[in-house]
Amino acid sequence: MDIVVEHVRKTFGSGDKSEVLALDDVSHRFGSQKITCLLGPSGCGKSTLIQIIGGIEDATSGRIRIEDPARSGGTTKLGAESVMMWQGLNLFPWRSVIDNVAFGPQMHGVGKAQRYARATELLASVGLRGFEQHMPAQLSGGMRQRVALARALIMERPIMLMDEPFGALDAQTKIVMQEELLRIFDRTKKTILFVTHAIEEAILLGDEVLVMTARPGRIKEIIKVDLPRPRGLDILGSPEFAALFDRAFHLIRDEVTRAMREQEEAVRA
Amino acid sequence: MMARRPSTLMIWAERILPALSVVLFVLAWEAMVWIREIPPIFLPAPSSIARYLWRMIADGSMEYHVLITFLRIMGGFLIAAVTGIALGVLMGMSRLVSRIADLWIAALYPLPKISLIPLLIIWLGTGESYKLVISAITAFFPIVMSTYSGIRQADSGLIKAARDLGANRRQVQWHVVLPCAIPSIFSGLQLGMGVTIILVVAAEMIGGSSQSGMGYLLISAGQVMETEKVFAALIVLAVMGAVIIKSQQWLDRKIAPWAASAQ
Ligand SMILES: Nc1ncnc2c1ncn2[C@@H]1O[C@H](COP(=O)(O)OP(=O)(O)O)[C@@H](O)[C@H]1O
Ligand SMILES: [Mg+2]
Numbered sequence: 001m002d003i004v005v006e007h008v009r010k011t012f013g014s015g016d017k018s019e020v021l022a023l024d025d026v027s028h029r030f031g032s033q034k035i036t037c038l039l040g041p042s043g044c045g046k047s048t049l050i051q052i053i054g055g056i057e058d059a060t061s062g063r064i065r066i067e068d069p070a071r072s073g074g075t076t077k078l079g080a081e082s083v084m085m086w087q088g089l090n091l092f093p094w095r096s097v098i099d100n101v102a103f104g105p106q107m108h109g110v111g112k113a114q115r116y117a118r119a120t121e122l123l124a125s126v127g128l129r130g131f132e133q134h135m136p137a138q139l140s141g142g143m144r145q146r147v148a149l150a151r152a153l154i155m156e157r158p159i160m161l162m163d164e165p166f167g168a169l170d171a172q173t174k175i176v177m178q179e180e181l182l183r184i185f186d187r188t189k190k191t192i193l194f195v196t197h198a199i200e201e202a203i204l205l206g207d208e209v210l211v212m213t214a215r216p217g218r219i220k221e222i223i224k225v226d227l228p229r230p231r232g233l234d235i236l237g238s239p240e241f242a243a244l245f246d247r248a249f250h251l252i253r254d255e256v257t258r259a260m261r262e263q264e265e266a267v268r269a
Numbered sequence: 270m271m272a273r274r275p276s277t278l279m280i281w282a283e284r285i286l287p288a289l290s291v292v293l294f295v296l297a298w299e300a301m302v303w304i305r306e307i308p309p310i311f312l313p314a315p316s317s318i319a320r321y322l323w324r325m326i327a328d329g330s331m332e333y334h335v336l337i338t339f340l341r342i343m344g345g346f347l348i349a350a351v352t353g354i355a356l357g358v359l360m361g362m363s364r365l366v367s368r369i370a371d372l373w374i375a376a377l378y379p380l381p382k383i384s385l386i387p388l389l390i391i392w393l394g395t396g397e398s399y400k401l402v403i404s405a406i407t408a409f410f411p412i413v414m415s416t417y418s419g420i421r422q423a424d425s426g427l428i429k430a431a432r433d434l435g436a437n438r439r440q441v442q443w444h445v446v447l448p449c450a451i452p453s454i455f456s457g458l459q460l461g462m463g464v465t466i467i468l469v470v471a472a473e474m475i476g477g478s479s480q481s482g483m484g485y486l487l488i489s490a491g492q493v494m495e496t497e498k499v500f501a502a503l504i505v506l507a508v509m510g511a512v513i514i515k516s517q518q519w520l521d522r523k524i525a526p527w528a529a530s531a532q
Contacts, residue, residue: 090430104434
């Protein structure tokens with residue numbers, strides 16, 4: 001199930017002064033059963049792009065198709081095949097862990113026994129057995145992350161849209177979660193779009209890394225990551241990894257310095 | 270950072286001094302009344318207030334007035350809560366309703382509700398309905414406005430997340446927007462409870478036809494200069510108010526424990 005993005009533009013706000021061009025002419029084919037990482041300085045439109053792909057925001061212009069080879073020439077409605085894991089998680093604070101995970105099935109009318117059984121299974125698979133009745137506020141950051149992951153997984157959508165899901169975690173927890181995601185990917189072969197501003201994370205996880213320009217966001221360069229799978233953290237020490245890191249690092253540094261220079265000029269003007 | 274560890278002495282002082290200050294105050298009051306020979310009509314001694322209080326409790330009259338006032342407070346509060354939350358929710362969910370209601374609220378909110386008393390007495394007399402209506406009207410406004418703003422300020426991230434997980438419009442309203450508004454609704458209800466207590470007592474003082482309730486007790490004791498009774502009623506009223514407000518806060522935390530940390 002490829003995601004085909006064609007000439008997508010997005011502006012926020014209207015009226016000449018307050019208008020913000022967030023995305024400018026973004027085109028890309030996101031490969032089926034691949035992890036594609038969106039890498040770019042903050043404010044470059046990564047969240048905007050992933051939300052447009054998820055059918056949560058509308059593009060100002062351009063087209064997005066989800067191509068389903070199983071259906072003859074069929075495309076499906078945006079959002080119907082994907083589920084989002086949010087930057088900031090967006091867990092429902094008034095719902096227990098299990099009711100957060102079971103939210104999607106509940107909205108689709110799945111009975112209580114059935115949705116709880118499935119949610120319990122998924123919670124166990126992400127290492128949260130015994131925490132079903134806890135409230136999100138009672139959990140650590142890493143555990144909340146797992147709840148959000150389970151809440152997305154229960155939807156059984158072929159496409160997972162992940163917006164800096166591990167951004168707020170401490171280094172150790174982050175490593176554990178990255179390995180977990182890699183395991184889930186190797187097992188379920190979902191199509192994953194993964195937004196991050198961490199170069200290391202993008203290369204560790206991705207088959208492809210889209211380096212984006214600072215605002216307005218465009219795709220600056222596509223880095224193919226041919227590191228073998230299944231991947232573990234041991235590849236972080238390999239020379240191939242170092243070379244890819246170096247390339248991405250220079251691209252990002254160019255973008256950040258360019259953005260800073262433009263900002264300075266804007267302030268001076 | 271260095272946290273200064275409080276000494277054992279300070280810990281004991283913090284525990285004991287508040288209560289001790291009350292005891293000292295009462296003793297000083299008692300002593301002053303006896304020494305200066307202040308007439309009880311002007312300022313009765315705590316001991317004689319206590320005697321009066323005890324007598325009124327023993328003959329059941331205090332309980333009677335407390336119960337009556339309590340029921341009126343609950344009645345006015347419930348009417349205000351149901352109508353206030355209902356209108357607030359409607360306003361939050363319909364632009365048209367909010368546009369219409371906004372105008373009325375803007376016009377009526379600044380009016381001191383107590384100034385409606387003469388009109389209400391003309392229309393309703395001085396019976397129960399007048400007391401319910403004046404307290405309900407007063408409590409209605411903070412409840413509507415808190416409910417409305419709670420709904421308006423519902424977390425857009427949570428709404429988007431719910432939609433992404435397949436919730437339709439109605440499900441979003443019920444499962445996300447409404448729970449998001451709960452902390453705000455509760456704080457509106459607490460404000461509403463506070464003004465309901467004030468207005469019920471005030472209405473009992475002004476419209477005396479039913480001859481019952483704490484407000485009636487206060488005004489009738491005051492008119493015949495039974496100052497001990499006035500003090501006894503004030504003490505009971507203060508305790509009653511505190512108990513109602515504390516129980517409400519306790520209930521709120523019980524119903525929505527997440528809201529306490531969200532506020
Ligand atoms: N709802 C919005 N209204 C106005 N501007 C927005 C909105 N959402 C995002 N933006 C702007 O669009 C740009 C891209 O935002 P975003 O996609 O969140 O960036 P990123 O996720 O890469 O940090 C930013 O400059 C941001 O200020
Ligand atoms: Mg973002």
